[in-house]
Structure formats: C-alpha cells, structure tokens
Amino acid sequence: MNDYSRLIEYLKGYEVNVSDEQISRLDKYYEMLIETNKSLNLTAITEFEDVLVKHFIDSVSIIRDIDLNKNISVIDVGTGAGFPGMVLKIIFPGIDITLFDSLQKRLTFLDGVISTLGLEGIKTFHGRAEEAGHMESMRERFDLCVSRAVASLPVLSELCLPFVKVGGKLVSYKSEKGSEELSDASHALSVLGASVIKQDVFELPGSDMARNLILISKDSSCPKVYPRKPGTPAKKPL
Ligand code: SAM
Numbered sequence: 001m002n003d004y005s006r007l008i009e010y011l012k013g014y015e016v017n018v019s020d021e022q023i024s025r026l027d028k029y030y031e032m033l034i035e036t037n038k039s040l041n042l043t044a045i046t047e048f049e050d051v052l053v054k055h056f057i058d059s060v061s062i063i064r065d066i067d068l069n070k071n072i073s074v075i076d077v078g079t080g081a082g083f084p085g086m087v088l089k090i091i092f093p094g095i096d097i098t099l100f101d102s103l104q105k106r107l108t109f110l111d112g113v114i115s116t117l118g119l120e121g122i123k124t125f126h127g128r129a130e131e132a133g134h135m136e137s138m139r140e141r142f143d144l145c146v147s148r149a150v151a152s153l154p155v156l157s158e159l160c161l162p163f164v165k166v167g168g169k170l171v172s173y174k175s176e177k178g179s180e181e182l183s184d185a186s187h188a189l190s191v192l193g194a195s196v197i198k199q200d201v202f203e204l205p206g207s208d209m210a211r212n213l214i215l216i217s218k219d220s221s222c223p224k225v226y227p228r229k230p231g232t233p234a235k236k237p238l
Pocket residue numbers: 077078079080081082083084100101102103106127128129130147148149150159
C-alpha cells in the first residue's frame with residue numbers, strides 16, 4: 001500500500017478524518033487507474049506522489065470552501081478518469097454524485113471502480129453537456145456542480161450551470177489562468193443568471209502549482225435556450 005500520510009494530514013487540517021477503509025479504497029482506485037492507463041488514455045500523471053498531490057489532494061481542495069459532510073447532490077461535468085468526483089465520493093461518502101462525461105470508455109473504467117469498491121450513491125452518466133443540460137431528469141437537479149480541466153470559464157458556465165438548482169453552486173477548478181478567465185466570463189454569468197461568490201487562489205502542499213477555485217452561485221434559472229447545441233458554446237462563447 002502506498003503512503004497517504006500527506007493526504008491524511010491535509011484533510012486533518014480541515015477536521016476531516018478518514019478511515020483505513022477509505023484509504024485502501026483510494027489505493028485500489030490508484031492501482032486500477034495505473035493498470036487501465038496502459039491501454040486507455042486516462043492520465044498523463046502516473047507516479048504515486050504526483051497523483052497524490054495533483055489529482056487526489058487537488059480534488060479534495062474544494063474543502064477549503066465547501067462543506068461536503070452533507071447529503072447533497074453533486075455532478076462532476078467532464079469527470080474523465082474521475083477527477084475530482086471519484087475522489088470526493090471516496091472521501092465524503094455521504095454525497096450523492098453523478099460522474100458525467102461524453103467519453104463512454106472513461107465511464108466504463110469508472111463503473112469498474114464503483115463496483116470493485118462497492119460504492120453506493122454514485123453513478124456514471126454518458127452524454128454531451130449541451131444535450132443533457134436540457135433533459136428534465138438532469139436540468140436544475142444538482143446542489144453542486146464541480147468541474148476540472150474541461151473548458152474555459154465562459155464555455156464551462158454554459159455547459160455546467162443548467163444542471164445546477166437555483167440557489168446551488170458551480171465550483172470550477174482552475175490553474176493560474178483563473179483570473180483572466182474570470183474577467184472573460186462576466187457576460188456569460190449574467191446571461192445565465194449566475195454570479196461569482198469568490199475566487200480562492202492557493203498552492204497545493206508540496207507543489208508550487210498555483211490553483212484557483214472559482215465559486216459561482218446560480219441566482220436564477222438559465223434561459224431555456226442554454227446550453228446551445230453541441231459545439232456552439234466552445235465555438236461562440238457567450
Ligand atoms: N476532469 C478530469 C480531470 O481533471 O482530470 C478530466 C479532464 S479531461 C481534459 C476533459 C473531459 O471532459 C474529457 O473526459 C472529455 O470527454 C469531457 N468533456 C469535454 N467536453 C464535454 C462535453 N461537452 N460534455 C461532456 N463531457 C465533456
């Protein structure tokens with residue numbers, strides 16, 4: 001088993017205690033990630049210490065701003081190999097989470113992880129955000145949307161905010177470009193009925209990587225025309 005003390009200490013700093021079982025689940029997920037990555041492109045980062053900081057600790061860094069010790073519904077848009085959503089579910093088992101992506105192969109990997117770890121209150125959902133955002137079962141259904149490395153903030157806002165309940169939040173995980181993207185997104189946010197709560201800039205422990213968590217609140221329903229058809233949000237950002 002790999003050494004998770006850096007993550008355990010990080011979580012303790014936010015008064016989050018994890019059991020040995022949770023850590024062994026995380027380690028099994030790491031093993032499956034590395035094994036599947038040999039045949040399917042899941043991650044460019046494979047060394048354990050790098051995965052620990054840049055995937056696992058980065059995923060849980062949302063605890064700086066959001067309390068996940070509650071039974072809330074969460075969607076991870078563009079989850080890829082499960083970041084941040086799978087890590088959040090393992091560390092905060094009380095959340096109910098949907099891992100959403102347009103690439104079925106990555107979701108098939110995540111379905112394998114879910115069944116191997118015996119997780120409940122988690123499912124995968126395949127589709128394009130531009131289409132799923134109009135489905136009755138998905139539109140305005142989630143208390144919280146999280147998303148990392150999917151699109152620039154103006155585009156991401158259109159892809160993600162339709163999933164969020166009025167009064168809910170979008171948390172976008174960004175790099176050092178967060179500030180620039182934030183100023184570019186002001187029009188998109190006002191059109192979509194949302195506003196910025198906070199930009200949280202910090203460094204991950206043991207890394208000089210600048211990280212930005214951008215917290216957005218959904219204040220009113222998005223007009224029905226959003227999201228526009230697949231590809232349009234990226235081609236013609238709001
Ligand atoms: N969030 C993961 C991470 O940080 O490691 C994966 C990031 S990966 C660069 C972007 C993911 O978003 C891909 O798995 C891709 O299939 C998905 N994606 C991109 N556009 C999407 C869309 N319009 N609807 C659903 N998924 C999308």
